[in-house]
Amino acid sequence: MRLDYLSIFPAYFDVLDISLVGKAAINGLVEIHAHDLRDWTHDRHRTVDDTPCGGGAGMVMKPDPWGEAFDEIIGTESDPSVHVIFPAPSGTPFTQSAAAELSSAQRIVFCCGRYEGIDHRVIDYARSMWTVHEVSLGDYVLNGGEVAALAITEAVVRLVPGFMGNPESLAEESFSAGQDGLLEYPLFTRPVSWRGLDVPEVLMSGHHGRIASWRRDESVRLTRERRPDLTDSDSSGIH
Numbered sequence: 546m547r548l549d550y551l552s553i554f555p556a557y558f559d560v561l562d563i564s565l566v567g568k569a570a571i572n573g574l575v576e577i578h579a580h581d582l583r584d585w586t587h588d589r590h591r592t593v594d595d596t597p598c599g600g601g602a603g604m605v606m607k608p609d610p611w612g613e614a615f616d617e618i619i620g621t622e623s624d625p626s627v628h629v630i631f632p633a634p635s636g637t638p639f640t641q642s643a644a645a646e647l648s649s650a651q652r653i654v655f656c657c658g659r660y661e662g663i664d665h666r667v668i669d670y671a672r673s674m675w676t677v678h679e680v681s682l683g684d685y686v687l688n689g690g691e692v693a694a695l696a697i698t699e700a701v702v703r704l705v706p707g708f709m710g711n712p713e714s715l716a717e718e719s720f721s722a723g724q725d726g727l728l729e730y731p732l733f734t735r736p737v738s739w740r741g742l743d744v745p746e747v748l749m750s751g752h753h754g755r756i757a758s759w760r761r762d763e764s765v766r767l768t769r770e771r772r773p774d775l776t777d778s779d780s781s782g783i784h
């Protein structure tokens with residue numbers, strides 16, 4: 546899997562060399578390339594923004610640098626196997642199932658906007674050439690797309706076959722298919738007693754049936770308390 550990041554702050558992606566994604570890069574599972582969008586400007590000030598047509602506050606990212614960057618990084622041929630991701634507050638909420646789908650992609654290009662956003666023709670052009678995803682990390686406002694690109698990268702790469710040492714652990718995580726759409730149950734480890742707080746006895750019983758039942762009940766309880774929106778979904782075990 547090749548991952549490209551287009552941003553006016555490419556240094557955001559230096560962290561990928563340190564994290565688990567860096568390990569995958571070393572193992573050859575992923576290839577990471579961060580690019581400075583300003584490298585595709587031609588004026589002395591390396592300008593990437595301009596005032597919005599129709600007026601309004603702030604600045605909008607000009608289409609020209611994006612188009613030239615696309616030509617060099619992706620090419621000028623249409624290829625639906627290339628996935629181009631535009632993080633944006635107006636995007637579709639990014640989910641675990643979207644991460645799972647993207648984990649089989651061979652090429653993902655993240656377009657990280659800043660200012661008020663990117664000229665919409667950039668997205669329209671990308672849609673005419675590649676498979677485009679306009680996604681949102683959540684219902685809060687960030688200053689740009691970089692943090693979202695990092696979060697999406699981690700969510701996707703950890704699902705790439707061969708990346709996780711113990712792929713079985715993926716099946717028990719919140720939001721994974723194996724979890725019935727329920728939140729993960731509370732976790733405990735040694736010591737059994739810590740600052741007057743004890744591990745629930747059932748977990749020390751060695752009775753696997755009771756343990757499984759306790760964990761399921763806790764997942765149902767937490768999901769009802771914190772994510773009632775998940776309790777109505779077909780995939781959840783709660784109805």
Ligand SMILES: CN1CCCC[C@@H]1Cn1ccc2ccc(-c3n[nH]c(N)c3C#N)cc21
Pocket residue numbers: 632633634636657658659660661662663680681682683684685686687688689690693
């Ligand atoms: C603040 N500023 C004026 C209001 C509109 C957004 C703008 C900043 N901004 C520019 C590009 C850009 C991309 C993603 C996001 C973003 N915010 N929240 C999310 N869940 C996001 C995602 N994914 C924010 C971005």
